[in-house]
Amino acid sequence: MTAARSKSAGSATPPSIDAILNWPEMASLADRYGRVPLREAARDAARAIRQGRIGAEAEAVAQYCREKLGSGFAQSQRRVLNLTGTVLHTNLGRALLADEAAEAALTAMRYPANLEYDLDEGRRGERDLHIEPWLTRLTGAEAATAVNNNAGAVFLLLTALARGREVIVSRGELVEIGGSFRIPDIMREAGCTLVEVGTTNRTHLADYERAIGPETALIMKVHTSNYAVQGFTAAVSARELVALARGRGVPVVEDLGSGTIVDLRCFGLPHEPTAAESVAAGVDAVTFSGDKLLGGPQAGFIAGRRDLIRRIAKHPLKRALRLDKIRLAAIEATLKLYADPELLRTKLPTIALLARAPDAIAAAARRIHEALDAQFQQQGLRLDVEQCRSQIGSGALPLDLMPSWALTLRFERQRPQEGASLEALAQRLRALPVPVIGRLAEGRLWLDLRCLAADEEALLAQQLAALQP
Numbered sequence: 409m410t411a412a413r414s415k416s417a418g419s420a421t422p423p424s425i426d427a428i429l430n431w432p433e434m435a436s437l438a439d440r441y442g443r444v445p446l447r448e449a450a451r452d453a454a455r456a457i458r459q460g461r462i463g464a465e466a467e468a469v470a471q472y473c474r475e476k477l478g479s480g481f482a483q484s485q486r487r488v489l490n491l492t493g494t495v496l497h498t499n500l501g502r503a504l505l506a507d508e509a510a511e512a513a514l515t516a517m518r519y520p521a522n523l524e525y526d527l528d529e530g531r532r533g534e535r536d537l538h539i540e541p542w543l544t545r546l547t548g549a550e551a552a553t554a555v556n557n558n559a560g561a562v563f564l565l566l567t568a569l570a571r572g573r574e575v576i577v578s579r580g581e582l583v584e585i586g587g588s589f590r591i592p593d594i595m596r597e598a599g600c601t602l603v604e605v606g607t608t609n610r611t612h613l614a615d616y617e618r619a620i621g622p623e624t625a626l627i628m629k630v631h632t633s634n635y636a637v638q639g640f641t642a643a644v645s646a647r648e649l650v651a652l653a654r655g656r657g658v659p660v661v662e663d664l665g666s667g668t669i670v671d672l673r674c675f676g677l678p679h680e681p682t683a684a685e686s687v688a689a690g691v692d693a694v695t696f697s698g699d700k701l702l703g704g705p706q707a708g709f710i711a712g713r714r715d716l717i718r719r720i721a722k723h724p725l726k727r728a729l730r731l732d733k734i735r736l737a738a739i740e741a742t743l744k745l746y747a748d749p750e751l752l753r754t755k756l757p758t759i760a761l762l763a764r765a766p767d768a769i770a771a772a773a774r775r776i777h778e779a780l781d782a783q784f785q786q787q788g789l790r791l792d793v794e795q796c797r798s799q800i801g802s803g804a805l806p807l808d809l810m811p812s813w814a815l816t817l818r819f820e821r822q823r824p825q826e827g828a829s830l831e832a833l834a835q836r837l838r839a840l841p842v843p844v845i846g847r848l849a850e851g852r853l854w855l856d857l858r859c860l861a862a863d864e865e866a867l868l869a870q871q872l873a874a875l876q877p
């Protein structure tokens with residue numbers, strides 16, 4: 409490197425590109441990135457030599473190409489440490505898969521599978537059949553199908569069952585989920601006429617009753633997953649709606665959104681409506697996400713009455729929204745864990761993270777604090793262990809926060825040196841080899857350790873120790 413630097417004072421004539429490509433120093437780069445990108449990098453290196461930015465010897469050129477290709481080919485979507493305190497963070501990819509699900513997905517990726525092939529009969533099969541028995545067993549529904557995500561499930565359900573007709577929804581449930589999923593928009597796109605009933609805070613059974621007419625295709629309930637109306641409120645339960653609609657021959661459907669298939673209270677968490685509860689209340693079809701509280705890959709499920717599910721599954725849009733073999737394999741493995749809810753606590757990361765004991769989180773925070781406190785003080789940074797509150801995320805139970813513990817970072821002095829802002833600090837954490845994503849609040853950077861796995865503790869500590877002031 410020293411030789412390269414001293415040479416770089418003046419420009420030099422570079423070797424030919426072919427000569428550069430034949431240097432033994434370049435062989436491993438060709439293996440790794442291929443000869444086409446390496447030739448491009450060598451051309452850039454030749455230009456850098458002519459301009460005197462690097463030396464002309466093999467080691468300097470190889471180093472230049474290694475860095476150029478390393479940054480050019482860095483994986484754009486990569487692993488991060490989610491220390492935001494939001495367990496199901498949509499921007500960070502929501503649920504983490506169980507080992508069982510990841511292994512099943514890997515096998516599906518690497519080998520041919522009986523995706524649509526009946527091994528008993530030796531003829532064409534149906535892809536949904538791998539997961540339908542588990543979905544019906546866990547929801548109590550007669551039949552079930554699955555598509556790309558829950559937005560797709562709602563869109564497909566409306567298109568297949570209500571296109572060109574009316575769908576009744578309470579004004580208190582006309583939600584926007586984020587990422588431009590709004591119930592009124594999805595209705596219009598599905599070709600349905602939205603019939604709004606009631607008011608934002610109060611809707612009564614009589615409101616629905618008055619709205620039912622010859623053009624009514626469905627009554628739809630939407631779980632207001634990401635907000636809550638409090639105070640003087642009234643909503644009609646699924647059970648009451650079913651009692652009203654049955655007599656008129658109108659199906660009732662419910663979009664549960666985050667909907668889980670197990671009662672979260674058995675893990676000390678607040679109650680979130682389950683698909684089984686909706687089915688038990690008589691709802692004719694429910695929709696819910698795969699990668700929210702259920703803890704699987706991105707998917708949307710529809711469970712309900714056999715005749716309705718058949719109509720939905722036969723619709724051409726189902727083909728456009730269908731799941732691939734990789735996710736179907738992961739979903740099947742995830743659903744099997746629900747056969748015994750006690751398994752979930754250890755095997756399903758989403759439940760394990762949500763049910764994690766605050767004491768265990770605090771202990772991790774103290775261990776890292778102890779290892780790094782002195783060093784951070786020398787850098788003019790103050791590291792503290794503080795109590796905080798995590799949230800479930802992805803719209804689930806927005807008002808329920810879980811007690812947790814965080815490491816917080818702030819500047820020791822009142823007025824930090826120039827450029828030493830908290831934003832700049834957060835940016836440096838995001839630039840680490842495994843980016844660390846925290847949250848800025850109250851003049852500190854908060855690193856909520858709820859989602860830090862035991863085997864990630866050393867990684868976080870090492871990375872923080874390597875942070876330069």
Ligand SMILES: *Cc1c(COP(=O)(O)O)cnc(C)c1O
Pocket residue numbers: 557558559560562583585589630631632633634663664665666696697698699707708802803
């Ligand atoms: C999250 C959510 C959706 C969308 O689900 P995706 O799986 O993200 O497509 C739809 N409806 C409700 C009520 C939701 O909470």
